[in-house]
Amino acid sequence: MSLFSLHTPPFTVRIETDSSTLSNDLSALYPTDVLQPVPIAYHIYDFHIDYKRHFSGKSRPYHFRTGTEHFRMADANQLIPTFEWGLNWCVSAYQQQYLAIHAAVLEKDGKALIMPAPPGSGKSTLCALLMLRGWRLLSDEMCLIDPANGQLQPYVRPVSLKNASIDVIQQHQPAVAVFHRTPDTEKGTVAYLRPTDLSWQHRHIQAKPAWILFPAYQADAAEPVALFSMPKADTLLYLAQNSFNYAVFAGEGFRLLSQLVENTASYRLEYRDTELVLEILEQQLC
Known part of the structure; x- marks a missing residue:
């Protein structure tokens, strides 16, 4: 044992x-x-x-x-x-100490990016590539909002890659090791990317939210990259729908999400060109 x-x-x-x-x-x-x-x-x-x-x-x-x-x-x-x-x-x-949303979270220059998205949207692929370009990973799956200050609490764990995203990472970063490639799971082929040393070293440090980005990879999209501003009301509704414990927090949950949306810029991202989208995000957000 x-x-x-x-x-x-x-x-x-x-x-x-x-x-x-x-x-x-x-x-x-x-x-x-x-x-x-x-x-x-x-x-x-x-x-x-x-x-x-x-x-x-x-x-x-x-x-x-x-x-x-x-x-x-x-x-x-x-x-x-x-x-x-x-x-x-x-x-x-x-857990009920943090308001939890299904989203990837990264930070650069003191500002955090939240990416909520359903499976197949390219969230984990973008998360992994941004991390490998110097962003600090807080989480690939959990956006944890601290009710005491509205900051984002890291929960650093390996980045989960599925199916085609594994090959995308290896094409963009051939020197990076991808671990435990496992075929025939309920989610297809799954593999894992180890967080960067920077991400581990700062795993105790919270981050201030600055942007909320809803990514959607579309192989047949008319434009290689399209970035749109999101209405704040729509952003709040989508975050609430993707929270694991919004109902538990009740009125406090609404306050926390309202504060988050009010103090961040929200975007909808549609893309088919991964290299171009990374360049645009770096220009737009940094």
Whole structure:
């Protein structure tokens, strides 16, 4: 039996598993001061993960659970994607200290960019490419708004790449390592990009929101890149719809989103030329 922990601010996770490879596989994605072989006594753990083999058959024997709640079963060759999805599930379903929105978040020169978008929109691809161009990654999946000050709390984790986005990253950045390419998952082929050293080093530092960008990759778009201003009312509605716990925050959630939208510039982005869109975003936002 293996016991280890992840200390990725603002959450700490204790993992118990009978997999002989999980901890070693995760070491390619997390630095040693984040992934630790034994729990630290003075830490209060936000989640205890039970990720063990609970079925003796050949198909999907590993179960990802926290407490009495079951998330998903997994085959041995899909432990990493199920683990990463499971951590997202824990945070989206159970934490209530931050207002959480499904979005990528990056920061440059003290200003943060929020990118909410559904699967297939190119969000993770843009997030990864901007990170590799010097932006600090706060999260690829979770925009966490601190109710105390309206700032964005980092939750640095590996960037999840799916299907065609894996090849896009390797074409643009051939020297960058892509880890744990896993085919035939529920989301197709999945792989992971390790956050940059800058992102890990500043994982405790909050960021001030400056822009909200709704990206949409369209292979047959008439224009290579089109950037439009978004009405603030539409922006607020879309953010509320994509929040994991807006209903829990109730009136406070409306206040936080209203403040966020009022103090940021909002855009709709449609693109088919990835290189050009990176240049335009750097010019427009920096």
